[in-house]
Amino acid sequence: MVLTAATLVALTLYVSLGVVGVQLLRKRNGWRLVGGILVVEAVLLLAAQIALSTVPFGIGEPLIRVPLRALLTQALLSLAAIGGAAAAVYVGRHWLGQALPRARGRRAAAGLLLALPVVSALGMYGMMRISLPPRERERDPLKRQITLNSGFESTVFVQGTMDNPTTITFAPDGTLYIGDISGAIWAAADGDQNGQAESMKGWADGFRLLVGLAWRDDELYAASSGKIEALRDSNGDGQADQRRLVVDGLPSMVLMPHSNNGLAFGPDGRLYFGVGSTTDGQVEREEHAAAILSINPDGSDLQVFARGLGNSFDVAFSASGDLFAGDNSPSGGVAGEDYPDEFNHIVEGEHYGFPYFFGDPPDNGGTRGALANFPPHSAPTGVTFYNGATFPVNYRDSAFIALWARGEVAHVEVAETSGGEFLSRTSTFGSGFLYPIDVLTGPDGNLYVADFGTSAVYRITYNANKDLGQRN
Structure with a gap:
């Protein structure tokens, strides 16, 4: 007021x-x-x-x-x-x-x-x-109060230098590559493996709305506004010197800030990614918008994998090879109604409701319902399936998803039924972040959270000696 x-x-x-x-x-x-x-x-x-x-x-x-x-x-x-x-x-x-x-x-x-x-x-x-809001007033990641499930601890893996991270991925050699809002890619190395990067060097730049990174062999695939490129450091000097276009002309920024989003390679070798809608709740006219797409690494055979997704910011595969994604619902519906945001099991050829149904659709709606719902305007962003070995067994092959607007990381346990469908159970794993935008399992078995606004990447570890649930 x-x-x-x-x-x-x-x-x-x-x-x-x-x-x-x-x-x-x-x-x-x-x-x-x-x-x-x-x-x-x-x-x-x-x-x-x-x-x-x-x-x-x-x-x-x-x-x-x-x-x-x-x-x-x-x-x-x-x-x-x-x-x-x-x-x-x-x-x-x-x-x-x-x-x-x-x-x-x-x-x-x-x-x-x-x-x-x-x-x-x-x-x-x-x-x-x-x-x-009060949670946004402290921008120093070292001073923020991060609350996690019992037994888990957070430290700052890297901070500063970059201009607010938007996406993270690990290279085969264990180096963390970070894309930021300025359109630069940084390489952060933890040479002594003490849980904190000793160096961070610029690797590439010149991108617009850089929101997806994924390694395949010796190439780093980068998703920016309307296109995907593959970069390589051919001479080993620590900077990309080769850059090839994989695909361009994707719907981008027609509806701010919707674009092509996070990347993940599937078990079939194809590259999967979401593309946001070009309308805020109206019928989608763009062939390659409001959908999950896939493409060959060489840029051939672009396909629509699934439709009816307003803005899936990231995608991730489980150990079984099933594809999952969060989804951001429109800003509001009839009479100001707020729609839930979603976590979906993405099945080829299915329609997930946008712009007709959100959350749990009617039985005769002809669309697939969400696996889990989040409160309206949670803004799910980065997602990963935990494939490490340092967390307790109940976290293995379960999803972690960043909720941008809530400053939280959610934990989604998934289980497949005999009929091939999935059940889920959702809980808050961590809170106190500013704008968590990406989450990733590291090669050391720990969880990494990119936090927009603090210009930091957090490293989350598990200590059984501090787990009250294990000791009781």
Whole structure:
């Protein structure tokens, strides 16, 4: 409520001062200059307010989180109030020009012009602080309180240098490769195997919306906006020097920030990935959007594997070779209804409901239901199946999935029935992250979580001596 009121007041002030500035442009002498400066300041401040309220920070939320379109509608309906405020400022300008000597009036006008951007900037900063939920205010990963299941501990494997991680993958030699929001790929090496990277070096750059990495042989496949490329370091100098296009022309950023997403190689050798929808809950017209696709590593034979998925940010295979993916539902439905986000067992040729059904569809809906549901707006991102040997047996071949908007990592136990269907049980494994965006099993058998916003990758280990459940 406070944020909404503050935004309306700011919009009213900027529009009113712009109107006054236009009026002053009609005057002579120094007032014309004052009017010009006032108009420029009003336009710049109005643009800044709109940008901070509408443009996502990275691939997250705007810095000022208000329903700006609704507020603009309210502002238009409040023109009388805006006009009144403008009239008050206009009268004040006349008072400055008539009641004060000319020199003092100009000094007062100059003070107003200097104070306006300062006061407005402080107001915008205050609104940004109010917009941030408490869990988002601490950006130092070493100071965040990460809560995990009994027996598990978290440490920071690597932090800084990169500009907020978006995707992670391990190379065959155990080096962690990290894609970040700036479009760069970094190589983080833990040479002494002490659980913390000693070095992080730039390996490649020049990508736009880099959200997927996967190794195959000596090539690193990278998914960025509308395309997938394969990179190689042919001379062993620690930087990619060969880069080939696997596929391009994929639907991307038609609906922000939906694009082609995370990558995983299947047991058949094909590369699998999701592509987000181009509409927010309307019928999808793009052949290769709102779907899971697969392609040969050489870029041939692009196929649609499954449809009806609004935005599957990542895909992962279980030990049995079954494919799974999270899915982000639209922002809202009829009468503001919120839809659950999903975790799905992806079966070839099936339709998963988008844009008709979400969560558990009706029996006669003709679509496949979710294996597990998450609360609306959880925003499931990275997913992995645990294939290590250091965690307790109940975690083996079960899924971990990052829930971006909740700051959590969920644990999804899956079991196959005699009929080939899957059952699931979902619980919160970890919380206290800022924006967990990817999760991965490492070659050391531990879990790695990329956290957007803290520019860090956490390493999660298990210590049986601290597991209260094992000791009881």
